[in-house]
Amino acid sequence: MICLFSTSLFALPFQDGEKLTFSVKYGIIKAGTATFEAKSSTYQNRPVWRLCINAQTYPFFDVVYKIRDKIESWWDKETLLPHKSSKQLHEGKYQQYRIHYFDQVNKKTTYMKWSYKEEKWKTEEKNLPFETQDIVSSFYELRNRSLKPGDKPKLYVTTDGKSVVTTVKVLRREKVSSIFGDVNCLVLEPDMKSEGIFKGSSKLLIWVTDDAYKIPVKVESSVSIGTFVVQLEDAQNVPYKIKKSN
Structure with a gap:
């Protein structure tokens, strides 16, 4: 069997x-927060990374557009x-709760x-056309790749009952202000082929540090009511020192 994601454990x-x-801003309003976490865990006695993304708006903003999202992955x-993988979304009047169990072999x-x-x-039993990532693990797997402007890496992703090949465009290099100071970043634009953070996004741009770590420092997501800007405001267990707050 050929593994599409033959990444060394020790090179993560x-x-x-x-x-x-992250702070989640709608215009000039700080509307909520989001967190990305990676922790060691076990799944059926196998060592895994438990990857989790949480996003929520503050109570005062809930009357405008309420977000309570939690997406998890148990990554071998x-x-x-x-x-x-598990995905629970509550965005505006929309709600979703979906789970995938994978038999990769x-x-x-x-x-x-x-x-x-x-x-x-x-419940449905479905065939997988390929070894697959989920919507969260695909991002962490992408962080381990060597990227440069002009690249269009492919991600093999299964979510919401569908398996797709998604292309991520590496648009350009750009220096941005962050909690680590001014940092060189790569600007990524993934195809929006699934429902995730945030549902109905017509465009998603992600700024990651232009180095081996590819830490996301900024995200812009266009949704039906406007544009959310997500900026890194705190980081734990990373190889950078925080120099300032946004």
């Missing part, structure tokens, strides 16, 4: 316990392929979708 660009905290430390997935109307799970 993040440390155990890495936690990135040896194969760097997920065993399970036999290229199968059990897909569970919660019906809020019927108050029960709907």
Whole structure:
């Protein structure tokens, strides 16, 4: 079997316990927060990275557009392929709760979708066309790649019951102000082929440090009500010192 993601365990660009905290701004208003976390854990007695993204708006902003999102991945430390992914979204009036269980060896997935109307799970068994990442692990796997402007790396992703090949455009290098000071970044633009943070995004731009760590320092997401700007405001267990707050 050929693994599409043959990444060395010891070359990962993040440390155990890495936690990135972002402010979520709508215009000039600080509307909420988001966190990205990577922790050591186990899944069915196998060592995994438990990757988690949380995003929420502050109560005062909930009347405008309420966000309560939690997306998790149980990512095998040896194969760097997920065993399970979970996605719970509450954005405006929209709600979603979906789970994937992955059998990477036999290229199968059990897909569970919660019906809020019927108050029960709907389960499907699906074939996987390839070894796959999920929506969270794909970003952490991308951080380990060598990237430069003009590159268009492909990600093999399964989410929401669909397996897709997504292209990420590396648009340019750009220096931006961050909590680490002025840092050189790569600007990434992934294809928006799935529902995630945030649902209905027509365009997503991500600024990551232009080095081996590729720490995200800024995200811009265009949604139906406007544009959210997500900026890094705190970082734990990273190889940089915080110099200032945004």
